[in-house]
Amino acid sequence: MCGIVGAIAGRDVVPVLVEGLKRLEYRGYDSAGIAVLDHGDVRRVRRTGRVAEMEAAAQAEGFHAQLGIGHTRWATHGGVTEANAHPHVSFGELAVVHNGIIENHDAQRERLKGLGYTFESQTDTEVIAHLVHYHQQKGLDLLAAVQAAARELHGAYAIAVVSKREPERLVCARMGCPLLVGLGDGENFVASDVSAIVQATRRVIFLEEGDTADVTRAGVRVFDASGVQVARDEHLSDVSLASLELGPYRHFMQKEIHEQPRAISDTFEQVIANNGxxxxxxxxxxxxxxxxxxxVQILACGTSYYAGLTARYWIEAIAGLPCSVEIASEYRYRAAVANPKHLVVTISQSGETLDTMEALKYAKSLGHDRTLSICNVPESAIPRASALVYYTRAGAEIGVASTKAFTTQLVALFTLTCTLAKLRGRLNDEQEAGYLDDLRQLPGSVQHALNLEPQVQVWSERFAPKQHALFLGRGVHYPIALEGALKLKEISYIHAEAYPAGELKHGPLALVDEAMPVVVIAPNDALLEKVKSNIQEVRARGGEMFVFADLDSQFGESEQVRVIRTPRHVGVLSPIVHAIPVQLLAYHAALARGTDVDKPRNLAKSVTVE
Incomplete structure (x- = not known):
């Protein structure tokens, strides 16, 4: 959610800011703006809607500067209005952009009003601008003023500040929300995501909790929470510009769906390299x-939570360990009973999901020191806070609705399952060889499922006019039904629910009629006959069924029952293969309805607020 980019250079940075904001659009936003120091004055342009609208306004107003900051906002405090858009200014002297939520903003707002400050927005961010200005008025330089203000803020934030009093300086601070500094030659940058500055530099410093950074053209100084100057490691980002380009695809979601064979192969490559x-x-x-x-205790949100639910079946069946899976935002607010000998696994595509990060902190406070992160972004916050880490190698995922991140998380969780089983003496050499062969065959099976896209597209035309849908699955495929329903509602705005197929007769069957499409995940496994019985329950009520079955399942088609056959049953990894057609169904249903596939309304890619 929200995105920050800033730059200081000997050249015009406005194109850098605009391009950076465009590359942050995938995170989800509803307004955009930039503020620059131009001939000693703070100039600002903001617009609701897309970055392109703000860009056109900046060009019309002749924006040109060597220092500036930019922001894409996802509304939290206050509605989607230009007045609430970032950057926010104080007395026309300094400008601030901010990601996160300031929890004590009401108290600070009243205090600042008493000091003579007026507020033009409903945001918590304007408090930061006035607070920094207040400390400047007391005689502090910009760095010290930001540090003083940060000490008075409660909550999560990443901020970047420029001031007309010090036109050769950009100051930023981080607590709970991601922020990094990009290093150039006679120019430097700040951003919430490396994709925003990869066109300018791949050399980055990841700020840690409580850090502030003083950024000039000449260099960067970083200070920890106590104000002591510290050295932070420089990293060379492996994010490529090519991975951020759309290429021949209509949408990033479509591109990322089709990148899954390669992403899956890359993710288990190290397993093969280590011979097991x-x-x-x-x-x-x-x-x-x-x-x-x-x-094992798994903590995650959204799609990552469904990956965890799938893994629970594997971990208990193969490794023989009890496994619980919880939504991170719920776990952190209950009185959990800790067992220090449980492994706490956090799953996050971005590695910055705030609820998951806070759940990890809570788990550690309860005495859990055996922590493992499964993540797609190296050096992000959650892996750094975990004792162990397994990086998925999905590459950049731009579409808000997660696809390749989900399937690579499943590969990582299966790898964990087999590793635990082997350590516990529950995986012999023959079984291990069999699972390794299953992994080698998996990209081909996924590609087979991708080849079904034209058939799924035909189905999507029947889904487009619908307002509701049910998804059914059993056993390890029930989480895939959950994921399918989530994908459909995320990008097509069709209300969808998922149930274990056996629960159909305990309530949901009341919803079934000819207007309610029912999607069934029906692999050729031990529960197939049970699923067929559930299908008959729907058929008897006049429901229209869309069945994803394996090639070797015996399903007869009729006017009421439509069947698409995925590859022959691939055993324990079947959930990964069956994730593909439900992704394609959501994508093509959204296309048919004319929604914004990559940027669905009200949603964001990286959720860095509660």
Missing amino acids: FVPQLFGANAEAMLRDIEG
Whole structure:
């Protein structure tokens, strides 16, 4: 949610800011703006809607500067209006952009009003602008003023500030929300995501909790929460411009769906390279940490939560360990009973999901020191806070609705399952060889499922006019039904619910009629006959069914029952293959309805607020 970019250089930075904001559009936003220092004055342009509208306004007003900051906003405090859009200014002297939520903004607002400050917006961010200005008025330079203001803020934030009093300086601070500094030659940058500045530099410093950074053309100084100057490691980002381009596809979601065979192969490549499931895949000290665990606790949100639900079936069946899966935002607010011998697994595509990060902190406060992160973004906050890490290698995922991140998370969780099973003596050489062969075959099976796209597209035309849908699955495929329903509602705005197929007769069957399409995940596994019985329950009520069945399942088609056959049953990895057609169904239903596939309303890619 929200995006920050800033730059200081010997050249015009306005194109850098605008291009950076365009590359942050995938995160989800409803307004955009930039503020620059131009001939000693703070100039600002903001617009609701797309970055392109703000860009046109900046060009019309002749924006040109060597120092500036930009922002894409996803509304939290206050509606979607130009007055609430960032950057926010104080007395026309300084400008601030901010990601996150300031929890004590009401108290600070009243205090600042008493000091003579007036507010033009409903946002918590304007408090930051006035607070920094207040400390400047007391004689502090910009760096010290930002540090003083940060000490008075409660909540999560990433901020960047420029001031007309110090036109050769950009100051930023981070607490709970991602922020990095990009290093150039005689120019430097700040951003909430490396994709915003990759066109200018790939050399980055990731700020840590409580850090502030003083950024000039000459260099960067970083200070920790106590104000002591510290050295932070420089990293070379592996995000490429090519991965951020659409190429021959209509949408990033379509591109990312079709990138899954490669992403899956890349994610298990290190398993093959190590000739099997070895603890070292998760970290140097993983064997000692994993060998005697007594259970697994998975914490995640959204699609990552459904990946965790799938893994629970694997972990309990293959590794023989009890596994619980919780929504991170719920776990952190209940009185959990901790077992220090449980492995806490957090799953996050971005590695910055605030609810998941806070859940991890809570787990650690309860005494959990065996922590593992499954993540797609190296050096992000959650992996850095975890003892062990397994990076999925999905590459940049731009579409808000997660696709390849989900399937690569499943690969990572399956790898964890097999590693735990092997450590516990529940995976012999023959079984391990079989699972390795299953992984090698998986990209081909996924490609087979992708080849079904024309058939799925035909189905989507029947979904487009619908307002509601049911998804059914059983066992390890029930989470895939959940994921399918989520995808459909996210991007097509069709209300969809998922149920274990056996629960149909306990309530949801009352909804079934000829206007309610029912999607059934029906692999050729031990529960197939049970699923067929559930299908008959729907058929008897006049419901129209769309069945994703394996090639070797015996399903007869009729006017009421439509069947698409995925590859022959691929065993334990079947949920990954069956995720593909439900992704394609959501994508093509959204196309048929004319919605914004990559940027669905009200949603954001990286959720960095509660």
